[in-house]
Amino acid sequence: MYSHFNELKDKKSSLESPKKLLSIIDYIVRSPQGVSVADVAKNFSMSISNAFKYMKLLEEYGFVVKDQSKKYIPGFKLVDLGSIVLRRVGLRDIARPHLFDLAAKTHQTVNLVVRDGDWAVYVEKIECAESMPLMSRIGMQMPLYSTSFGKAILAWLPSEELQEYLSRVKLVKRTNKTITEPQKLVEHLKQTRQRGYAIDDEENEYGVRCVGAAILNHDGKPVGAVSIAGSKNKLTAKLIKRYASLITYCAMEISKKLGYKGSNEFCPNQSFS
Amino acid sequence: MYSHFNELKDKKSSLESPKKLLSIIDYIVRSPQGVSVADVAKNFSMSISNAFKYMKLLEEYGFVVKDQSKKYIPGFKLVDLGSIVLRRVGLRDIARPHLFDLAAKTHQTVNLVVRDGDWAVYVEKIECAESMPLMSRIGMQMPLYSTSFGKAILAWLPSEELQEYLSRVKLVKRTNKTITEPQKLVEHLKQTRQRGYAIDDEENEYGVRCVGAAILNHDGKPVGAVSIAGSKNKLTAKLIKRYASLITYCAMEISKKLGYKGSNEFCPNQSFS
DNA sequence: AAGAGTATTTCATAAGGTGAAATACACCAT
DNA sequence: ATGGTGTATTTCACCTTATGAAATACTCTT
Known part of the structure; x- marks a missing residue:
């Protein structure tokens, strides 16, 4: 289980799915060799089908892309956003x-x-x-x-x-x-x-x-x-x-x-x- | 209304709240003078109470911080994540x-x-x-x-x-x-x-x-x-x-x-x- | 060609996202 | 001080929608 998610898991029933999304972003960024849908499902104890939807959404928004081996790796969206923040x-x-x-x-x-x-x-x-x-x-x-x-x-x-x-x-x-x-x-x-x-x-x-x-x-x-x-x-x-x-x-x-x-x-x- | 969110709004009933969260992140990053809870509520046509919860969550995760005038501005979490991605x-x-x-x-x-x-x-x-x-x-x-x-x-x-x-x-x-x-x-x-x-x-x-x-x-x-x-x-x-x-x-x-x-x-x- | 692993789609159900309303808070003008 | 306006925060009941099981499609190996 991905630790950061668990630490903050106690505060229940308040935007659980958006919270999960942020944890997944963090998890992907910190996974050097890329992650599969199954990896996400496992680490966040959710069904494959659901994990898939999260990855689909993140892909749609450019936060992740699929590499040659079909694993998900972070896209450049985060670099772009971070760089805009830095400009401020x-x-x-x-x-x-x-x-x-x-x-x-x-x-x-x-x-x-x-x-x-x-x-x-x-x-x-x-x-x-x-x-x-x-x-x-x-x-x-x-x-x-x-x-x-x-x-x-x-x-x-x-x-x-x-x-x-x-x-x-x-x-x-x-x-x-x-x-x-x-x-x-x-x-x-x-x-x-x-x-x-x-x-x-x-x-x-x-x-x-x-x-x-x-x-x-x-x-x-x-x-x-x-x-x-x-x-x-x-x-x-x-x-x-x-x-x-x-x-x-x-x-x-x-x-x-x-x-x-x-x-x-x-x-x-x-x-x- | 924040345009990016609307563009992608058509694909309904699939992780709507996480999707909204990503759009809110984008919105905040691109708002030079910071945003209030009311701004978020207005731009995403949602209730103040709900917008507040999104901001609370983003704050919890370091994606936003409050500035002197209590407006929300992007935190350094995005810079950090972007910088990790760039390292790859x-x-x-x-x-x-x-x-x-x-x-x-x-x-x-x-x-x-x-x-x-x-x-x-x-x-x-x-x-x-x-x-x-x-x-x-x-x-x-x-x-x-x-x-x-x-x-x-x-x-x-x-x-x-x-x-x-x-x-x-x-x-x-x-x-x-x-x-x-x-x-x-x-x-x-x-x-x-x-x-x-x-x-x-x-x-x-x-x-x-x-x-x-x-x-x-x-x-x-x-x-x-x-x-x-x-x-x-x-x-x-x-x-x-x-x-x-x-x-x-x-x-x-x-x-x-x-x-x-x-x-x-x-x-x-x-x-x- | 069969089999194992993974990715997608579908769908019914229950978890949780939602806004109304109430409350608390901060700031400004009187 | 006092009231007023705008904003932030909490509470709660409803019903949208996030969820996992199961079925299907897709890739690879063997």
């Missing part, structure tokens, strides 16, 4: 030239994320030929508490908002370096803010270090962040220092374009001022 | 370094498309600071008969397949330069094949010229194409010649990586050999 992120267009700059100067993977509730979502990722392959992907969400970009965002949040965040979110160990004690995190964020940039030293993925800086909007709120990611071996303390000044400058340039006035008097509720 | 396109990873090369050499927008039935779909788009803004977008589908990349694909198709395509597809004028007579198109494709690359001279969008070259797989079938797009003014005949040789080389390099053996004896059913 105005920050992306503003930031892109600056990100290319940064990538050219550092020859590392450069990411742009926006805050999405208690998460950060990648909206741009620039890879260089030399940069190490990472599991990150545009549209992917990452926790705020463990990532360089997320910690940059948290560090520039008004203290009440940070406290609310900490009361809502459980800090889970992603590696054994992840900070999971709220007190420690608050202290760490205080240092981050004083320093001007955030560091992720294998707190998400072993072997990966990142430097991140927050992007602030017209009233000083952190709406996103920029990060540079690289392998633990390459990103030495010295190099991090160098990248930190580049990324801080880059993030500030973007912030200015969003109307940020470059100082603290417009942001009275800061955590550490 | 192996050609994309193989081609990307070559595309960057091409973009660096030409300072124009470089596109990668794959064939998707009777359409070509953008799977990569590299823009340069200097390049003109175009309406193309990753995931967007374009006709084969009017675009440089599409005509490159058609020109390398076995003649029976080309005939089948022409019998299926109506050639619609996108601009007054679009070739809409099948005979003329076949003749044009013959020239294209002899030349080695395809040209789109304002056949899709006024003011835009493109050069395209097909990517051939291990058995010589065109699975996609590369294109360079630029403004009519900049892309002079001379520059097109220069770009043509670059793009033909680029497409061939990619084809070789797909296992193409670089000559015609492996492809006996070609249209014009």
Whole structure:
């Protein structure tokens, strides 16, 4: 049985079939080798005939297509829709030239994320030929508490908002370096803010270090962040220092374009001022 | 009333509510300023209470989120799913370094498309600071008969397949330069094949010229194409010649990586050999 | 040619999608 | 504060429609 569907299955008798459809979409997208009608029927414990109708509908709308072996694979409809959604992120267009700059100067993977509730979502990722392959992907969400970009965002949040965040979110160990004690995190964020940039030293993925800086909007709120990611071996303390000044400058340039006035008097509720 | 939904409404009594859900997703994605529950109810002629349930479901699954003004806007779930689908396109990873090369050499927008039935779909788009803004977008589908990349694909198709395509597809004028007579198109494709690359001279969008070259797989079938797009003014005949040789080389390099053996004896059913 | 697996179609039944109405909520003007 | 308007959310009984069984068509193997 497909787990995601079951998790949400408890809330009964409210648009069960549309709910099933969304779960099927998810299932198909995450099935690398394609799915058959029988697979869908099995995974969602429904009849073949019914599963068939769902696939027919998804095919009609371009969400799935049949490949050579007659298995259903995701069509490009989702790519199209996702790409339209991504276009709405105005920050992306503003930031892109600056990100290319940064990538050219550092020859590392450069990411742009926006805050999405208690998460950060990648909206741009620039890879260089030399940069190490990472599991990150545009549209992917990452926790705020463990990532360089997320910690940059948290560090520039008004203290009440940070406290609310900490009361809502459980800090889970992603590696054994992840900070999971709220007190420690608050202290760490205080240092981050004083320093001007955030560091992720294998707190998400072993072997990966990142430097991140927050992007602030017209009233000083952190709406996103920029990060540079690289392998633990390459990103030495010295190099991090160098990248930190580049990324801080880059993030500030973007912030200015969003109307940020470059100082603290417009942001009275800061955590550490 | 939202048109797309109506078009497909005729096929009755088969997963009507899941169908409605897909139409609502489409509607929300294409509503730039966000939608309210009332908007959805109105556009799909349903009760407010019911529209609300659809929005609740979509919110639960991350397909929509509420913005500051409490309007529903698309969430990042679609970006995530679209991005996973895009990852499945192996050609994309193989081609990307070559595309960057091409973009660096030409300072124009470089596109990668794959064939998707009777359409070509953008799977990569590299823009340069200097390049003109175009309406193309990753995931967007374009006709084969009017675009440089599409005509490159058609020109390398076995003649029976080309005939089948022409019998299926109506050639619609996108601009007054679009070739809409099948005979003329076949003749044009013959020239294209002899030349080695395809040209789109304002056949899709006024003011835009493109050069395209097909990517051939291990058995010589065109699975996609590369294109360079630029403004009519900049892309002079001379520059097109220069770009043509670059793009033909680029497409061939990619084809070789797909296992193409670089000559015609492996492809006996070609249209014009 | 037979057989096994899969895909489609048909159809009666019960699950659940539906809108009316009631309630709660938010915002604006007085 | 107070009332009013527009929107969001919940509840509930009806009847549309989503559902699986079974029959049929379609592909592959053997």
